[in-house]
Amino acid sequence: MKIIVADDHHIVRQGLLALIQAARVGSIIADVDSGKQAWQHILRHEPDIAILDITMGEVSGLNVCQRIKARGLKTRVILLTMHSDIKVIDNALEAGAHGYLPKSDAFHSLIKAIHIVHTGGQYISDSHQSELQSYRNNKADFELTIREKEIIHHISLGQTNKEIGEALFISAKTVDAHRTRVMKKLGFKKTAQLVRFAIEEGISL
Amino acid sequence: MKIIVADDHHIVRQGLLALIQAARVGSIIADVDSGKQAWQHILRHEPDIAILDITMGEVSGLNVCQRIKARGLKTRVILLTMHSDIKVIDNALEAGAHGYLPKSDAFHSLIKAIHIVHTGGQYISDSHQSELQSYRNNKADFELTIREKEIIHHISLGQTNKEIGEALFISAKTVDAHRTRVMKKLGFKKTAQLVRFAIEEGISL
DNA sequence: ATAGAAATAGGGTATTTACCCTATACTGGC
DNA sequence: GCCAGTATAGGGTAAATACCCTATTTCTAT
Numbered sequence: 001m002k003i004i005v006a007d008d009h010h011i012v013r014q015g016l017l018a019l020i021q022a023a024r025v026g027s028i029i030a031d032v033d034s035g036k037q038a039w040q041h042i043l044r045h046e047p048d049i050a051i052l053d054i055t056m057g058e059v060s061g062l063n064v065c066q067r068i069k070a071r072g073l074k075t076r077v078i079l080l081t082m083h084s085d086i087k088v089i090d091n092a093l094e095a096g097a098h099g100y101l102p103k104s105d106a107f108h109s110l111i112k113a114i115h116i117v118h119t120g121g122q123y124i125s126d127s128h129q130s131e132l133q134s135y136r137n138n139k140a141d142f143e144l145t146i147r148e149k150e151i152i153h154h155i156s157l158g159q160t161n162k163e164i165g166e167a168l169f170i171s172a173k174t175v176d177a178h179r180t181r182v183m184k185k186l187g188f189k190k191t192a193q194l195v196r197f198a199i200e201e202g203i204s205l
Numbered sequence: 206m207k208i209i210v211a212d213d214h215h216i217v218r219q220g221l222l223a224l225i226q227a228a229r230v231g232s233i234i235a236d237v238d239s240g241k242q243a244w245q246h247i248l249r250h251e252p253d254i255a256i257l258d259i260t261m262g263e264v265s266g267l268n269v270c271q272r273i274k275a276r277g278l279k280t281r282v283i284l285l286t287m288h289s290d291i292k293v294i295d296n297a298l299e300a301g302a303h304g305y306l307p308k309s310d311a312f313h314s315l316i317k318a319i320h321i322v323h324t325g326g327q328y329i330s331d332s333h334q335s336e337l338q339s340y341r342n343n344k345a346d347f348e349l350t351i352r353e354k355e356i357i358h359h360i361s362l363g364q365t366n367k368e369i370g371e372a373l374f375i376s377a378k379t380v381d382a383h384r385t386r387v388m389k390k391l392g393f394k395k396t397a398q399l400v401r402f403a404i405e406e407g408i409s410l
Numbered sequence: 411a412t413a414g415a416a417a418t419a420g421g422g423t424a425t426t427t428a429c430c431c432t433a434t435a436c437t438g439g440c
Numbered sequence: 441g442c443c444a445g446t447a448t449a450g451g452g453t454a455a456a457t458a459c460c461c462t463a464t465t466t467c468t469a470t
Contacts, residue, residue, distance in 0.1 A: 009217075009287075009309050009312075010309065010312030010313070011217055011224070012214075012220060013220075014220045014223065014224070015216040015217060015220035015223075018220075019216070019219070082214070082287060103217070104213055104214050104215065106215065106216040107219060108215070145415090145417090156397055156400075156401060157397065157401075158394065158395040161456075161457080162455095162456085173419050173420060173421095174417070176457080176458085176459090177418075180457095180459060184459090189458075190364075190396075190457090190458090191395075191396050191458095192361055192364075192396055192397075193363040195397045199401060199405075350446065353446095367425095375448070376449050377449095378451090381429090381449095382447080382448075384428085385428065386446095388428075388429085394428075395428090395456090396427075396457095
């Protein structure tokens with residue numbers, strides 16, 4: 001089994017290599033620190049497994065994964081991430097990943113994941129699997145309307161319902177209605193969470 | 206030299222441990238996966254060096270660092286992070302860290318950093334040092350105390366004054382006092398502005 | 411045409427915030 | 441010793457929020 005490992009942190013790569021070598025599960029044909037290099041190696045050598053970090057400089061593991069899918073290469077992808085955000089997992093699997101592993105689980109589950117993915121299966125931890133299920137069922141609820149995004153943009157700028165109403169020529173009570181609906185959709189209870197969401201999702205700049 | 210390592214990713218810990226053992230630079234008395242455990246070990250054994258990840262669940266490496274400083278323990282801290290934002294570095298050093306290392310540099314520079322920090326020095330990479338210099342020169346005098354930063358971190362997570370008080374073992378009224386003082390210092394009038402500030406300044410991760 | 415969603419906006423209430431005041435205790439600097 | 445700054449925490453009030461409810465209009469898709 002030919003394996004390639006890509007992660008921009010040398011220390012993480014070292015850990016992964018040691019783990020794979022100790023388990024004698026295959027041979028590592030390359031370990032690289034960027035998505036760009038990973039893609040070049042994969043194109044040239046078409047390894048069986050590519051273990052890719054999602055967040056790597058310019059070209060992400062997700063992006064490499066999409067390219068592999070688009071080219072129809074036989075290389076199967078296990079994506080690694082730091083924070084296991086269900087939205088990211090959803091994106092990863094839709095990008096064509098065969099396995100998804102938070103780095104915190106890598107030590108315990110990587111070898112298992114490699115075996116499953118190599119034999120044609122899909123690897124996600126059970127807890128993430130069920131979380132993903134409910135996320136996908138409710139996914140539509142996380143979609144905000146243009147008006148709702150507009151409202152939370154104003155909120156994240158620090159405006160009150162009254163001020164937002166005046167700015168948009170609607171009643172403060174309507175602003176409150178939008179606000180409450182967004183809170184319910186996203187499962188938030190405080191303005192602070194909304195502001196964080198708006199900034200992180202790029203709704204408010 | 207007694208060393209403790211804290212990182213919530215087993216694979217990273219494994220890499221760090223292998224590195225430190227290969228360099229025969231000291232003995233690792235503990236490797237843990239949370240800030241809470243790190244703090245317990247440090248309190249009990251007062252190691253020479255603590256290598257702490259900044260982002261770890263509830264109790265961050267930054268927080269542990271503050272506690273070490275507050276208690277006047279001899280343990281010297283090297284903080285590790287994923288992304289090297291200059292604002293985060295500034296916070297880290299103000300929180301009492303003796304060394305700061307992005308994980309991408311860990312493999313090459315950790316041993317050097319341990320030596321420097323252990324002999325009383327401060328370790329930051331040269332490029333970060335100069336960047337930090339110009340950042341501090343241009344930094345507006347929005348000076349917040351450690352406690353104030355801690356409070357607004359909790360606020361930006363969406364906690365109420367009451368919840369923050371319970372978490373930090375102080376009265377909700379005291380939390381309100383800190384909050385009001387910060388608002389006055391920064392000229393803010395709404396929680397939303399505070400959250401944005403905390404996220405953009407790297408106070409809340 | 412009709413169901414469904416989105417946007418509008420009112421009533422009502424409990425909780426939370428923002429900000430005013432005072433006051434004590436501890437710390438470091440001069 | 442004394443002052444400035446920080447952390448603590450109480451009393452108080454007005455504003456804002458979070459969330460419950462109903463109801464109208466408008467637009468879109470089947």
